[in-house]
Amino acid sequence: MASSDVPAQSDVLFENPFSIEDLLVFDQDTLHHMLACGDSQLSRTLLAHGLHGASSTLISHITKSLSPEQQQLLQDELRHPLPTQEAEQARKELLDHLFWELVYWKTPDLYEELTEGERLHEGIFQAIQPDLAGKVVLDAGAGSGRASFECVRFGAEKVYAVEPSPGLLHLLRQKVRVDDKGKRIQPQSGRFTHLPVPDQSIDTVISCSAFTALDDQGGEPGLAELRRVTKPGGKIIIIWPRTEDLDWFEQHGFHYVSMPVQGEMYIYFRSFECALRIAHLFYGHNPAVVDYLQKVQKPEIPFSVIGMNPPRDYFWLAV
Ligand SMILES: C[S@@+](CC[C@H](N)C(=O)[O-])C[C@H]1O[C@@H](n2cnc3c(N)ncnc32)[C@H](O)[C@@H]1O
Numbered sequence: 001m002a003s004s005d006v007p008a009q010s011d012v013l014f015e016n017p018f019s020i021e022d023l024l025v026f027d028q029d030t031l032h033h034m035l036a037c038g039d040s041q042l043s044r045t046l047l048a049h050g051l052h053g054a055s056s057t058l059i060s061h062i063t064k065s066l067s068p069e070q071q072q073l074l075q076d077e078l079r080h081p082l083p084t085q086e087a088e089q090a091r092k093e094l095l096d097h098l099f100w101e102l103v104y105w106k107t108p109d110l111y112e113e114l115t116e117g118e119r120l121h122e123g124i125f126q127a128i129q130p131d132l133a134g135k136v137v138l139d140a141g142a143g144s145g146r147a148s149f150e151c152v153r154f155g156a157e158k159v160y161a162v163e164p165s166p167g168l169l170h171l172l173r174q175k176v177r178v179d180d181k182g183k184r185i186q187p188q189s190g191r192f193t194h195l196p197v198p199d200q201s202i203d204t205v206i207s208c209s210a211f212t213a214l215d216d217q218g219g220e221p222g223l224a225e226l227r228r229v230t231k232p233g234g235k236i237i238i239i240w241p242r243t244e245d246l247d248w249f250e251q252h253g254f255h256y257v258s259m260p261v262q263g264e265m266y267i268y269f270r271s272f273e274c275a276l277r278i279a280h281l282f283y284g285h286n287p288a289v290v291d292y293l294q295k296v297q298k299p300e301i302p303f304s305v306i307g308m309n310p311p312r313d314y315f316w317l318a319v
Contacts, residue, residue, distance in 0.1 A: 013307075015284030018095050018102045020054050024061055025105045030164060031065035033191070033216050034101060044070065046097075048077030049090030101165075104143070108167035112144050114278050117268040117300075120147065120208065121312040123259040124239060125154045128204075128314070131235050132156045135203035138229060140192055141210025141217075144171045145185065147239060151206065152184050160197055162190040192222030200231045208239040209311070213248035223252060230319040240311040254315035265310035269299040 026034070035047060051059055051074070059078070063071050095102070103111050125132070133155030139148040142161035151159045161176075163169045172187045190196045192211060205226045211218035218226075226236050241249060250256065269275035275293050283289040283306055292305045303310040 012096055013283045013285050014096075014099055015281055016092070016095050016099055017281065018099070018106065020050065020091050020095065021058055022095075022102055022106055023098070024058055025102070027166075028065045030101070030105075031062060034098065035062070035065060044073050045077065046090055046094055048074050049082055049087055050094035051078065052082045052087040052090070053084075104165040105167050108144065108165065108171045110278070110281065111168065112171055113270065113274055114282055115143065115146055116270065118146075118311060119268065120150065120239065121259045121261070121265065121310070124257075124312070124314055125150050127257065127259075128206075128235075128237055128316070129154045131204040131237065131316075136160075136201070138162060138195065138197060138202045138205045140190075140195065140205060140207040140222075140226065142172060142187070143168050143208075143210070145175055145187075147206055147208035148172075148185050149175075149179065152180065152182070156184060156204075159185045160195075160202070161185050161187045162195055163187065164189065164191045192218045193225050195225055195229050197229050199228055202229045203231055203234045204237060205230050205234070206237045206239060211238050212242050213245040227319055232319060234319050236317045236319060238315040240313065241315055243309055249315045252317070254317045256313065256315055258313040261310065261312055264302040264304060265312060266300045266302050267306070269301075272297065272299045275299040275301065 023031075047062075051062065063074060066074060132151050134157050135155075136158050137151045137156045138160040139145075139151065140162050142148050142163045143165075145161055148159045148161040161172055163172060166189075169187055169189060172185075176185045176187060188196050192207075207218070207226075211222060211226075213219055215221055223236075230236060236254075238249065238254065246256065269278060272293070276290065279289045279293055279301075286307060288305055289301060292301055293299075
Protein backbone atom coordinates (compact mmCIF):
# COMPACT_ATOMS: atom_id res chain seq x y z
CA MET A 1 0.00 0.00 0.00
CA ALA A 2 1.48 3.28 -0.96
CA SER A 3 -0.96 6.06 -0.29
CA SER A 4 0.60 9.28 0.88
CA ASP A 5 -2.20 11.80 0.42
CA VAL A 6 -3.48 12.94 3.81
CA PRO A 7 -6.14 10.24 4.17
CA ALA A 8 -9.76 11.21 4.79
CA GLN A 9 -10.95 9.60 8.04
CA SER A 10 -13.28 7.31 6.09
CA ASP A 11 -10.35 6.02 3.98
CA VAL A 12 -8.36 4.91 6.98
CA LEU A 13 -8.60 1.16 7.54
CA PHE A 14 -5.66 0.83 9.95
CA GLU A 15 -5.52 1.25 13.72
CA ASN A 16 -2.53 3.58 14.01
CA PRO A 17 -0.20 2.42 16.84
CA PHE A 18 2.52 5.04 16.30
CA SER A 19 3.35 8.09 18.38
CA ILE A 20 4.80 11.41 17.26
CA GLU A 21 8.25 10.57 18.72
CA ASP A 22 8.40 7.62 16.28
CA LEU A 23 9.19 10.16 13.55
CA LEU A 24 12.75 10.10 14.94
CA VAL A 25 13.19 6.83 13.04
CA PHE A 26 13.43 8.63 9.67
CA ASP A 27 16.71 9.93 8.27
CA GLN A 28 17.07 13.49 6.95
CA ASP A 29 16.76 12.50 3.30
CA THR A 30 13.49 10.67 3.90
CA LEU A 31 12.04 13.45 6.04
CA HIS A 32 12.97 15.92 3.34
CA HIS A 33 11.17 13.85 0.69
CA MET A 34 8.12 13.23 2.86
CA LEU A 35 7.70 16.66 4.39
CA ALA A 36 9.34 19.21 2.20
CA CYS A 37 9.02 18.24 -1.43
CA GLY A 38 6.67 16.51 -3.82
CA ASP A 39 3.07 17.23 -4.74
CA SER A 40 1.65 15.35 -1.75
CA GLN A 41 3.63 17.32 0.82
CA LEU A 42 2.02 17.91 4.16
CA SER A 43 0.56 21.28 4.85
CA ARG A 44 2.88 23.42 6.93
CA THR A 45 0.11 23.98 9.48
CA LEU A 46 -0.57 20.27 9.95
CA LEU A 47 3.12 19.59 10.52
CA ALA A 48 3.52 22.48 12.97
CA HIS A 49 0.32 21.68 14.86
CA GLY A 50 1.24 17.99 15.02
CA LEU A 51 4.62 18.89 16.50
CA HIS A 52 3.12 20.97 19.34
CA GLY A 53 4.24 19.32 22.58
CA ALA A 54 6.80 17.09 20.82
CA SER A 55 10.30 16.73 22.29
CA SER A 56 12.94 19.31 21.38
CA THR A 57 15.03 16.41 19.98
CA LEU A 58 12.27 15.56 17.48
CA ILE A 59 11.59 19.18 16.54
CA SER A 60 15.27 19.80 15.90
CA HIS A 61 15.56 16.53 13.89
CA ILE A 62 12.64 17.53 11.68
CA THR A 63 13.74 21.15 11.38
CA LYS A 64 17.06 20.03 9.86
CA SER A 65 15.22 18.44 6.92
CA LEU A 66 13.40 21.69 6.01
CA SER A 67 14.52 24.60 3.86
CA PRO A 68 15.53 27.80 5.77
CA GLU A 69 12.20 29.37 4.78
CA GLN A 70 10.21 26.33 6.00
CA GLN A 71 12.27 26.26 9.21
CA GLN A 72 11.31 29.86 9.91
CA LEU A 73 7.62 29.17 9.23
CA LEU A 74 7.68 26.12 11.51
CA GLN A 75 9.30 28.09 14.34
CA ASP A 76 6.69 30.86 13.92
CA GLU A 77 3.81 28.35 14.05
CA LEU A 78 5.26 26.57 17.10
CA ARG A 79 5.42 29.85 19.02
CA HIS A 80 1.62 30.23 18.87
CA PRO A 81 -0.23 28.42 21.69
CA LEU A 82 -2.63 25.68 20.50
CA PRO A 83 -5.58 24.04 22.33
CA THR A 84 -4.63 20.46 23.29
CA GLN A 85 -7.52 19.00 21.30
CA GLU A 86 -6.35 20.68 18.08
CA ALA A 87 -2.79 19.49 18.62
CA GLU A 88 -4.03 15.93 19.21
CA GLN A 89 -6.18 16.00 16.08
CA ALA A 90 -3.26 17.31 13.99
CA ARG A 91 -0.95 14.64 15.45
CA LYS A 92 -3.44 11.95 14.52
CA GLU A 93 -3.71 13.27 10.93
CA LEU A 94 0.05 13.57 10.64
CA LEU A 95 0.62 10.01 11.89
CA ASP A 96 -2.10 8.65 9.59
CA HIS A 97 -0.45 10.43 6.67
CA LEU A 98 2.88 8.81 7.55
CA PHE A 99 1.44 5.45 8.66
CA TRP A 100 2.84 3.30 5.81
CA GLU A 101 6.28 4.90 5.94
CA LEU A 102 6.32 4.29 9.71
CA VAL A 103 5.40 0.64 9.12
CA TYR A 104 8.24 0.25 6.57
CA TRP A 105 10.80 1.90 8.85
CA LYS A 106 9.71 0.89 12.37
CA THR A 107 7.90 -2.43 12.03
CA PRO A 108 9.19 -4.12 8.84
CA ASP A 109 8.41 -7.56 10.30
CA LEU A 110 4.72 -6.67 10.50
CA TYR A 111 4.83 -5.44 6.92
CA GLU A 112 6.38 -8.77 5.94
CA GLU A 113 3.57 -10.64 7.71
CA LEU A 114 1.03 -8.52 5.84
CA THR A 115 2.52 -8.95 2.37
CA GLU A 116 3.74 -12.53 2.43
CA GLY A 117 0.11 -13.65 2.09
CA GLU A 118 -0.77 -11.10 -0.60
CA ARG A 119 0.39 -13.34 -3.44
CA LEU A 120 0.67 -11.67 -6.81
CA HIS A 121 -1.40 -13.23 -9.59
CA GLU A 122 0.80 -15.93 -11.16
CA GLY A 123 -0.37 -14.85 -14.64
CA ILE A 124 1.45 -11.51 -14.27
CA PHE A 125 4.89 -13.13 -14.15
CA GLN A 126 3.98 -15.68 -16.80
CA ALA A 127 2.97 -12.80 -19.09
CA ILE A 128 6.14 -10.78 -18.47
CA GLN A 129 8.53 -13.76 -18.43
CA PRO A 130 10.08 -12.77 -21.82
CA ASP A 131 11.14 -9.49 -20.15
CA LEU A 132 12.67 -11.36 -17.19
CA ALA A 133 14.32 -14.56 -18.39
CA GLY A 134 18.06 -13.98 -18.85
CA LYS A 135 17.61 -10.23 -18.27
CA VAL A 136 19.05 -7.63 -15.92
CA VAL A 137 16.13 -6.34 -13.85
CA LEU A 138 15.76 -3.51 -11.35
CA ASP A 139 12.96 -3.72 -8.76
CA ALA A 140 12.28 -0.13 -7.59
CA GLY A 141 10.74 0.14 -4.11
CA ALA A 142 11.52 -3.56 -3.60
CA GLY A 143 10.43 -3.69 0.06
CA SER A 144 11.28 -7.12 1.45
CA GLY A 145 11.57 -8.56 -2.06
CA ARG A 146 8.17 -9.99 -2.92
CA ALA A 147 8.55 -9.18 -6.64
CA SER A 148 12.38 -9.52 -6.74
CA PHE A 149 12.13 -13.21 -5.78
CA GLU A 150 9.42 -13.76 -8.40
CA CYS A 151 11.72 -12.22 -11.05
CA VAL A 152 14.43 -14.75 -10.11
CA ARG A 153 11.89 -17.59 -10.18
CA PHE A 154 10.98 -16.53 -13.72
CA GLY A 155 14.59 -16.57 -14.89
CA ALA A 156 16.07 -13.10 -14.28
CA GLU A 157 19.85 -13.20 -14.50
CA LYS A 158 20.32 -10.38 -11.98
CA VAL A 159 17.89 -8.25 -9.94
CA TYR A 160 18.92 -4.93 -8.38
CA ALA A 161 16.43 -4.64 -5.50
CA VAL A 162 16.36 -0.93 -4.64
CA GLU A 163 14.66 0.16 -1.41
CA PRO A 164 14.91 3.32 0.76
CA SER A 165 13.73 1.92 4.13
CA PRO A 166 16.66 0.48 6.14
CA GLY A 167 14.27 -1.83 8.04
CA LEU A 168 12.92 -3.49 4.90
CA LEU A 169 16.35 -3.51 3.27
CA HIS A 170 17.74 -5.38 6.31
CA LEU A 171 14.91 -7.93 6.06
CA LEU A 172 15.53 -8.29 2.33
CA ARG A 173 19.26 -8.87 2.87
CA GLN A 174 18.47 -11.61 5.42
CA LYS A 175 16.06 -13.29 2.99
CA VAL A 176 18.56 -13.06 0.14
CA ARG A 177 21.26 -14.72 2.30
CA VAL A 178 18.94 -17.65 3.05
CA ASP A 179 16.84 -18.03 -0.11
CA ASP A 180 18.79 -16.58 -3.04
CA LYS A 181 21.28 -19.39 -3.49
CA GLY A 182 22.26 -18.22 -6.97
CA LYS A 183 23.13 -14.76 -5.58
CA ARG A 184 21.09 -13.10 -8.27
CA ILE A 185 19.39 -10.48 -6.08
CA GLN A 186 21.48 -7.47 -5.12
CA PRO A 187 19.74 -5.32 -2.48
CA GLN A 188 20.68 -1.65 -2.61
CA SER A 189 19.60 1.55 -0.95
CA GLY A 190 17.98 4.09 -3.26
CA ARG A 191 14.81 5.92 -4.25
CA PHE A 192 12.76 6.28 -7.43
CA THR A 193 14.51 9.57 -8.08
CA HIS A 194 18.00 8.22 -7.25
CA LEU A 195 18.53 4.71 -8.61
CA PRO A 196 22.09 3.51 -7.93
CA VAL A 197 22.82 2.21 -11.46
CA PRO A 198 24.27 3.79 -14.63
CA ASP A 199 22.28 5.14 -17.59
CA GLN A 200 20.75 2.51 -19.91
CA SER A 201 22.04 -0.43 -17.85
CA ILE A 202 18.78 -2.29 -17.13
CA ASP A 203 16.69 -4.47 -19.47
CA THR A 204 13.52 -4.36 -17.39
CA VAL A 205 12.58 -2.03 -14.55
CA ILE A 206 9.71 -3.23 -12.39
CA SER A 207 7.96 -1.69 -9.43
CA CYS A 208 5.34 -3.59 -7.45
CA SER A 209 2.75 -1.81 -5.30
CA ALA A 210 5.21 1.05 -4.86
CA PHE A 211 5.46 3.53 -7.76
CA THR A 212 2.53 5.99 -7.87
CA ALA A 213 1.67 9.21 -9.69
CA LEU A 214 2.71 11.25 -6.62
CA ASP A 215 6.11 12.94 -6.87
CA ASP A 216 7.37 11.55 -3.55
CA GLN A 217 6.42 8.01 -4.64
CA GLY A 218 7.54 8.27 -8.26
CA GLY A 219 5.53 10.71 -10.37
CA GLU A 220 7.22 12.69 -13.17
CA PRO A 221 10.70 12.80 -11.55
CA GLY A 222 10.55 9.09 -10.76
CA LEU A 223 9.46 8.14 -14.26
CA ALA A 224 12.31 10.19 -15.75
CA GLU A 225 14.74 8.24 -13.55
CA LEU A 226 13.21 4.85 -14.48
CA ARG A 227 13.62 5.85 -18.14
CA ARG A 228 17.23 6.96 -17.56
CA VAL A 229 18.34 3.54 -16.32
CA THR A 230 16.41 1.47 -18.91
CA LYS A 231 18.19 0.30 -22.08
CA PRO A 232 16.62 1.38 -25.38
CA GLY A 233 14.20 -1.41 -26.29
CA GLY A 234 13.77 -2.30 -22.59
CA LYS A 235 10.57 -2.10 -20.55
CA ILE A 236 9.19 -0.42 -17.46
CA ILE A 237 6.56 -2.57 -15.73
CA ILE A 238 4.39 -1.27 -12.90
CA ILE A 239 2.74 -4.15 -11.06
CA TRP A 240 -0.40 -3.68 -8.94
CA PRO A 241 -0.80 0.07 -9.56
CA ARG A 242 -3.16 2.18 -7.44
CA THR A 243 -6.60 2.37 -9.06
CA GLU A 244 -6.55 6.18 -8.77
CA ASP A 245 -3.43 6.28 -10.99
CA LEU A 246 -4.84 4.39 -13.99
CA ASP A 247 -5.42 7.58 -16.02
CA TRP A 248 -1.96 8.93 -15.14
CA PHE A 249 -0.21 5.82 -16.47
CA GLU A 250 -2.33 5.82 -19.63
CA GLN A 251 -1.55 9.50 -20.20
CA HIS A 252 2.15 8.61 -19.94
CA GLY A 253 1.91 5.98 -22.70
CA PHE A 254 1.65 2.84 -20.53
CA HIS A 255 -0.43 -0.16 -21.63
CA TYR A 256 -2.75 -1.79 -19.08
CA VAL A 257 -3.11 -5.55 -18.55
CA SER A 258 -5.50 -7.15 -16.06
CA MET A 259 -5.45 -10.89 -15.44
CA PRO A 260 -8.75 -12.78 -15.40
CA VAL A 261 -9.64 -14.21 -11.99
CA GLN A 262 -11.77 -17.29 -11.45
CA GLY A 263 -13.81 -16.65 -8.31
CA GLU A 264 -11.92 -14.68 -5.66
CA MET A 265 -8.29 -13.88 -4.88
CA TYR A 266 -7.39 -14.40 -1.21
CA ILE A 267 -4.75 -13.22 1.24
CA TYR A 268 -3.20 -16.22 3.01
CA PHE A 269 -1.70 -15.48 6.44
CA ARG A 270 0.90 -17.70 8.10
CA SER A 271 -1.48 -18.58 10.97
CA PHE A 272 -4.89 -17.67 12.35
CA GLU A 273 -3.24 -15.65 15.15
CA CYS A 274 -1.24 -13.74 12.56
CA ALA A 275 -4.42 -13.11 10.52
CA LEU A 276 -6.16 -11.62 13.57
CA ARG A 277 -3.12 -9.52 14.54
CA ILE A 278 -2.79 -8.13 11.02
CA ALA A 279 -6.56 -7.59 10.72
CA HIS A 280 -6.69 -5.57 13.96
CA LEU A 281 -3.73 -3.40 12.98
CA PHE A 282 -4.15 -2.87 9.25
CA TYR A 283 -7.92 -3.26 8.84
CA GLY A 284 -9.14 -2.36 12.33
CA HIS A 285 -11.58 0.21 10.93
CA ASN A 286 -13.31 -2.34 8.70
CA PRO A 287 -15.12 -4.64 11.19
CA ALA A 288 -16.12 -6.97 8.32
CA VAL A 289 -12.51 -8.24 8.19
CA VAL A 290 -12.31 -9.52 11.79
CA ASP A 291 -15.95 -10.73 11.59
CA TYR A 292 -15.09 -12.76 8.50
CA LEU A 293 -12.01 -14.33 10.12
CA GLN A 294 -13.96 -15.18 13.29
CA LYS A 295 -16.68 -16.79 11.19
CA VAL A 296 -14.46 -18.95 8.98
CA GLN A 297 -11.76 -19.59 11.64
CA LYS A 298 -9.15 -19.89 8.87
CA PRO A 299 -6.06 -17.72 8.17
CA GLU A 300 -7.33 -16.50 4.81
CA ILE A 301 -9.55 -13.72 3.55
CA PRO A 302 -10.79 -12.57 0.11
CA PHE A 303 -9.52 -9.18 -1.10
CA SER A 304 -13.18 -8.20 -1.69
CA VAL A 305 -13.95 -8.40 2.07
CA ILE A 306 -11.06 -6.03 2.77
CA GLY A 307 -12.29 -3.75 -0.03
CA MET A 308 -9.02 -3.81 -2.01
CA ASN A 309 -8.43 -4.51 -5.67
CA PRO A 310 -6.44 -7.77 -5.80
CA PRO A 311 -2.85 -7.92 -7.16
CA ARG A 312 -3.86 -8.99 -10.67
CA ASP A 313 -2.89 -6.09 -12.95
CA TYR A 314 0.08 -4.20 -14.34
CA PHE A 315 1.14 -1.45 -16.74
CA TRP A 316 4.01 -1.72 -19.20
CA LEU A 317 5.89 0.84 -21.25
CA ALA A 318 8.45 0.18 -23.98
CA VAL A 319 11.44 2.54 -23.74
C1 LIG B 1 3.71 -1.26 -0.48
S1 LIG B 1 5.44 -1.39 -0.38
C2 LIG B 1 5.79 -2.58 -1.66
C3 LIG B 1 7.09 -3.27 -1.48
C4 LIG B 1 7.38 -4.38 -2.50
N1 LIG B 1 7.56 -3.84 -3.83
C5 LIG B 1 6.30 -5.41 -2.46
O1 LIG B 1 5.63 -5.62 -3.48
O2 LIG B 1 6.11 -6.02 -1.40
C6 LIG B 1 5.98 0.14 -1.04
C7 LIG B 1 7.48 0.25 -1.04
O3 LIG B 1 7.87 1.43 -1.72
C8 LIG B 1 8.96 2.00 -1.01
N2 LIG B 1 9.05 3.43 -1.32
C9 LIG B 1 8.34 4.45 -0.79
N3 LIG B 1 8.74 5.62 -1.30
C10 LIG B 1 9.73 5.31 -2.20
C11 LIG B 1 10.57 6.10 -3.04
N4 LIG B 1 10.45 7.42 -3.09
N5 LIG B 1 11.48 5.46 -3.80
C12 LIG B 1 11.59 4.10 -3.77
N6 LIG B 1 10.83 3.32 -2.97
C13 LIG B 1 9.92 3.92 -2.20
C14 LIG B 1 8.64 1.72 0.44
O4 LIG B 1 9.77 1.86 1.29
C15 LIG B 1 8.09 0.31 0.35
O5 LIG B 1 9.09 -0.65 0.45
